[in-house]
Amino acid sequence: MKKFLLKAIAVSFTSSLFAQNDKPNVLFIAIDDMRPELNCYGESQIISPNMDRLANEGITFTRAYCQQALCGPSRLSLMTGMHPDGIGNYGMNSSNKIEWRDYRPGVTSLPEQFRNNGYYAEGFGKIYDNRLGIDEGYSWDKFTQGWKGAYSSPRAQEILATADSLIAIGEEPDIIRPAVDFWDTTDETYTDGSNTKLAVEFLQNYIKDEPFFLAVGFSKPHLPFVAPKKYWDLYDRNSIKLPQYANVAPGFTEYTLSPYKEIESYISRSIIDEDKTKELRHGYYACISYVDAQIGKILQALEDKGELQNTIIVLWGDHGFKLGDFGEWAKATNLEIDTRVPFIIRFPKKSMAGTKIATPIELTDIMPTLCDFANIETPSNAEGKSLLPLLCDQNAELRPFALTQYPRNGMAYSIRTQKWRYTEYVDKNTFETREQELYLIRDEILMEEENVEDLYPEEVARLSKMLHDYLETAPRWDGPAIPY
């Protein structure tokens, strides 16, 4: 009873703290494959003044986790507020592009709910993974993908043509397509700069009475690491650090890492030496600085429009990425480095500016949080929690763990508590345990250093029970999964 009261007070306090007279606009920023290696996350390698500004004026969630470390399922989960098990989606297929809506007509998405409540929703770039559909007409009044192609420079064209020609005669090129490229050109040459221009124009020309839900999805720093030269020039190659853990950690099982070797669709792994590693990391950082500059332009346009103080800004990443960490160049695992994402909310009046919250949360929490904040009913399909109580009391008990999953060795579920990452591979139907991993995650490292499953049997048992208790009642799509 006492606890209930406290909670009620907390909620009403939160509501007053963040009270909105009008319906706030929403600026919804998605970034592809960007791990939270930013200054606002206590790192120092990357130059990203605009994202740092957002963090300084907003709230940074330092333990935010995606629900599956792969573009398609992660984004669909976030946009519907449902776990992959709930929506029944675990992948996407470029040779079988679908519209997810055709398979899940009864689900209400985040922007759709805003549209249902008087908002105009428009999107640019990559919000959903287009292999699962862009959902125009439901999620969006209008959506522009604006894809300009991955490469533009003459050098890249040459590499591509030579590689393709070699493949055509049955030879194996070392570089199939460039994993990195720079070119002395304008931001608008590439997709993200071009979409930013469109988003800025959207803001400049917006005259509707309805509040807007503007979504801008950046395609970088996803491979290939291509950005205008000026962003490469921000970094000194020699000072780029090599990964701290470049080898497999003790106790990794055969399922811990992914069989999906993303980098190999660009270059042969045999040519990745120290110099190449630095070059790749350099490219990744340059891409983040490029995206950051685009975010700056949008923030400026919002400010120029006079709407900055009436707009809630959410910035998120769909999953992390391994830059040679554990010897890998990909995502698609349940490891901390692939599941942990950047997530920043800037409230219209800069409430709680500069706060960092370390409670493990999920990207499924975005939907209830935004609905809550805009005084909109959260759709019934949402599985996440509103984060507003956390803003008042950082120790508020929101959820026992953040959950991530990946279909591997049956289904691999991974739960993250303040201290532990526990991963269990189960039979998809019977939930029978197949394999277990336990990692003690140190806050200062945020990497799996060793699988300590054998050392902490009680923890394993406790966390396993917690997981199985959850799975017993968790929402689960009981029809066939969305095909991929």
Added chain:
Amino acid sequence: MNSILKTLGYTALISIETAIVPKINAQEKPNILMFCVDDMNDWVGFLGGHPQTITPNMDRLASKGVNFTNAHCPAPGCSPSRNSLIFGIEPHNSGLYPFYNINNIEAGVIDSYYPLPLLFRNNGYYTKGITKVWHNPDNAYLQDSTWDEYSSHGDSNIQLIKEEGYYPDPYVKRLVACPGSNPLEDFMDYKNAMQAVDFLDKSHEDPFFLAIGFIRPHTPFIVPKENYDRFQVPIQEPPIKADDLVDIPIAGQSNAQIYVEIPMRRDGAWEKLRRGYLASINFIDDNVGRVMDALDKSPYADNTIIVLWSDHGFHLGEKRTYSKFSLWNEATRTPFIIYDPRGQNGNGLQCDESVGLINIYRTLCDMTGIEVPEYVDGISLTPWLDNPKLEMEKPAMTTWGRGNYTLRSKEWRYTRYFDGSEELYSETCDPNEWVNLANNERFDSIKDEFSKWLPKTEAPQVSSGLELYNVADADSPILNINSFLNNVSKYNAEGLQPPLYIK
């Protein structure tokens, strides 16, 4: 009977035996309607070379017949291309490499070649020629014996609307791109079309061979204002790589027509020229439509084979050049359609195999049952009219000067110049031909395979009757290269953008 009399006027020995064929019933022989277009590249709807092009009439023809999407000229210049096509002999066999006024070629050199329309005439066809079937000055060559009727038409005092186009100062004829304000009747290609329309309106007892040679889209791009008005700026620029010439040997580089790029870049006129080119193609399309409409209304519609070709393509900035005279795709590739209304299985389909226009001679003979003179090069394409997917083993060859040959298969282009230098492009991976793979040894096997198709023997260049001779080749290796280098220096000295990079 008639045909034998005509043959008497024709001195070649070879003609005697080929001309004596039994007179065939007029109803059984299909008529031929041949559209000869000048300098028209793939900027037509049915080849998809430019998104703004408007060619509904030619598109209609392409959709009825077999659309050869990968057709290549025998030579990238009007005179050598048409000499090859009309005589049915490739430059390396005839020695007719550059431009000629063939009336001035000394006796005995080309007398044994049988012009295609003459062969038809000698086989019972009534032949009608209009304007540029052959390269202009050659029209009069055997004119009386070749054609039952021939007429040539020019523009009548066209008043240029210079402010709506590009009129370079100092004047360069090849760069004029202006609409004309005159009525349609004053434009030569309209006259050409109406000649054909009148011909089709008349009743003909014998099967006919009607060849219409349009002048546009050859420069200057002077066509009615109406055609210009259909194209609004911005005109999309084709893909151009500023440093495209860097990986090309000097013999190839020197085919880039830099001297015309200087005034164009200086005046920022590229867009106006491209607009003029599109307008010119559109004007030709109107005129093709006029003739096709007349044919459709005539009693000949169901028994007339329609052939459409262009003598070669045209660069509009791609590979840093303008016009033709190169061995790259823009210059060698041409529209090519054959429509046989009597029913070919391939009608309505496209053939993506690499074919040479050199094959037109044998194909038309094959389709009409006319015996082909022995010397004639090429093959009959009738199997491809039946099945356009049939694989073509032999690459199409284009010759530009003695010793310079390019071989184009469906997937590759291999070029060897007179000095042994080479280019190799993967057309599937690099359709813009931006990356020369010839010096990458991993592609040696491909080059070896193509080498076997290069000419084993070369006829010496015919030395009399020479007209334009603007290529570096085995007979003149220096001149054109020096002039190219000189123009590159001028271009760069003026600081024009983007700069020209050469090796």
